Amino acid sequence: MLTFLLWLLLFVICWPVAVLALALYPLVWLLLLPFRLVGFAVEGVLELIYAILILPARVISGRR
Numbered sequence: 001m002l003t004f005l006l007w008l009l010l011f012v013i014c015w016p017v018a019v020l021a022l023a024l025y026p027l028v029w030l031l032l033l034p035f036r037l038v039g040f041a042v043e044g045v046l047e048l049i050y051a052i053l054i055l056p057a058r059v060i061s062g063r064r
Contacts, residue, residue, distance in 0.1 A: 011018035 007018060007021070010021065
């Protein structure tokens with residue numbers, strides 16, 4: 001909602017820039033998509049490593 005309000009403010013101040021931003025948004029989204037996918041993969045690997053490292057302590061303490 002905040003993004004939309006900021007876009008409306010930009011539209012009031014300078015409508016050509018707002019229309020250009022609206023037109024370029026899908027292109028920027030497509031360009032950033034691979035970085036999001038890599039981010040998900042890295043996050044998953046780091047969570048797996050954390051779970052493997054924490055497993056002995058969880059087994060000893062008996063917690064889930």
